[in-house]
Amino acid sequence: MTKLTFPVLIINMKTYSESLGKRALELARVAEKVSKDLGVCIAVCPQYVDLRLVAENVDIPVLAQHADTVDPGAHTGHVTLEAVKDAGAIGTLVNHSERRLRLDEIRMVIEKARRLDLVTVVCAATAEESGAVAILNPAAVAVEPPELIGTGRAVSREKPEVITRSVDLVKKVSPNVPVLCGAGVESGEDVKRALELGAQGVLVASAIVKAPKWEDKVREMALGLLPRR
Amino acid sequence: MTKLTFPVLIINMKTYSESLGKRALELARVAEKVSKDLGVCIAVCPQYVDLRLVAENVDIPVLAQHADTVDPGAHTGHVTLEAVKDAGAIGTLVNHSERRLRLDEIRMVIEKARRLDLVTVVCAATAEESGAVAILNPAAVAVEPPELIGTGRAVSREKPEVITRSVDLVKKVSPNVPVLCGAGVESGEDVKRALELGAQGVLVASAIVKAPKWEDKVREMALGLLPRR
């Protein structure tokens, strides 16, 4: 099942060496296994060179980490949404804090992705930015205070108001756009708290990619998405 | 044989839809066939998402179209040289006119590629730029006056002095760096003329990618690289 459903755990493999090539596929398979075990949507974002490899071999949603706005043609060294789609991905992250885009580019990528039946998960640094990108109607907004990324200090613990204000603002302008959150999220407990604050999923990178045992960590986080019993 | 040798025909697939995915592989196989038939080095530059697919399936040099300077790590949406290498490419184009880089980035990519045993073919817009990048000791310099790219008006016919001056300048500063040329090159005759002017190969995109019969066009161009008999 390769459609994005919510709540969702999105694993951003960044350009970590731990998740390159064969290991990208391994990690994706772990995600697929846990996703099936728990019945929870888990998506992965491999590096460009691994998109096709991963998408062809797992049955979970695969997203690119970024795509350019250009159409197919004479654009050496760019990443078109058409290529992303051809590789088997169902969409892309947009405007990640490590790959920020101009506002007009964000809009153009969202619009073009919609025409190509691709989804966009657009990152935002603050609640205000969450609202701003929500107006452009992406598939989801992921709010990540950049100062917490990679720190292990989870946004859901350290800055819960960023999540609640994002949820409020997004609800006001585009009620159907789910809000995800990221930055410092590293435990199942962090994930649970995020959902209690109104988020419909999390975007995670180092906490999983650099975990000693991928399956344990993915399972822990995915369990955080499930309603408390 | 996946080492870059000279003279060389480099086929830049850009982000053309005609050379995406399966068709990238087809084109690469055509290049491989002609390369073996004629004993001439032909390299291909597929899109990122096709790098691995192509490199795993043909026995000719595969280059990326661009690579970022960042090391593996928290760099969402970037292309590391490590990823390029892992995908099976032997190096990358650098500073193509559609993906220009800062001078310090060009230097850093060349230096890092050298450490990783990857080759760099660095593009330049003018003879002076050819000299400038040659000082940084890439595997080759490819001079392409941007105003001729994609026009069908070959640099070797329209601006032969750009080639001869590039060759002179590069010889002066880095005698071992071969000069290639591109821009508007579309026939075997254009290729021959380029070699007569001192170039040791050509960088071609649309003339091949958009040719009605790939094999005929690749063969025609590759023949242009062979010494007149």
Added chain:
Amino acid sequence: MTKLTFPVLIINMKTYSESLGKRALELARVAEKVSKDLGVCIAVCPQYVDLRLVAENVDIPVLAQHADTVDPGAHTGHVTLEAVKDAGAIGTLVNHSERRLRLDEIRMVIEKARRLDLVTVVCAATAEESGAVAILNPAAVAVEPPELIGTGRAVSREKPEVITRSVDLVKKVSPNVPVLCGAGVESGEDVKRALELGAQGVLVASAIVKAPKWEDKVREMALGLLPRR
């Protein structure tokens, strides 16, 4: 009176040679004269090198055309808001179609300007972008479909729905933020129509800067801002 009030006519001098140096000051004096004659707010946006010259010599609002997000310090070749303020400007255009910014930069400039008591007039390409930047609470939003800029085909005639939808969206998210419009606006009639559509002013460049008689054209446009009698 150097505060921005609405309705407003903002004259963007771009980097036109017709409005550089002494001529920037001349144009600003024409704007000042018409502003006083008609009791209408007219602001000017000179080039960086002319900001101080103009601001010291006229009594109308002066805006920069762009400012960087960096604070004072080791940032060679940048334009700080502190420098803009020191030069006597009351604020800056942000995200003009010829100087697009990343979303996070737009937010940071708006926030920082607010702290420094400077105003920001943030440009947007579409109604959706207007809504997006309005959420960030700038002093005003200026919607300009880039494809009409400099064409003489006024947005208020050619794409009136861009203005009305911008006004609606901005009202929804930030009711106190006035919407201006630009792109192709070249007559007093275009200005009137813009106001009828809900805009509270216009952003004009070539129509005034390249007019044979500046005063006539500025007066014509400013009159378009006045309520019909």
Added chain:
Amino acid sequence: MTKLTFPVLIINMKTYSESLGKRALELARVAEKVSKDLGVCIAVCPQYVDLRLVAENVDIPVLAQHADTVDPGAHTGHVTLEAVKDAGAIGTLVNHSERRLRLDEIRMVIEKARRLDLVTVVCAATAEESGAVAILNPAAVAVEPPELIGTGRAVSREKPEVITRSVDLVKKVSPNVPVLCGAGVESGEDVKRALELGAQGVLVASAIVKAPKWEDKVREMALGLLPRR
């Protein structure tokens, strides 16, 4: 005397608040006084908004800190060389480590400056980059290892080989282009050493701008340019 002559002391005011507005003029006047006292060329690089103010009021060379490649026209928020010239500057720094440019932009700015009778002092991070930009024939090359900028550890003490190799490489490709150096230079002794290594001047920022007594520090550095008696 507003021509650049060598040896030269170039004072980069960056966007420091200590050298903004009135204080930029004060610092420029100090430089002018010391320059006349000692008969040594001292140039200053104020912020854009201060270019005209400074150039109109001192009789020493004034340079911009950066200029864009665009021609006058519809380029909101850019800095044209024409504006730099109109403001009274005799040229510009290019490619400073805090404002790196693409190689083709460096070439275009140098070429355009030459047509406008403006000088370009092009920064480089390494000896190889020094050689690369020297081929493009700027008025001078300024080599500054970025890792030493602002540290107080002078390039002439810490990495003397960067200077000597730059001088050698530049001599080889463009014998008439003087090499300056910068980064960490903070005393007259550092300046002397730079000249002994073959440099024909220094590019200094914080060591002067943040000095408690501008005149003392400027004099100390300028004295370092004079031949030992």
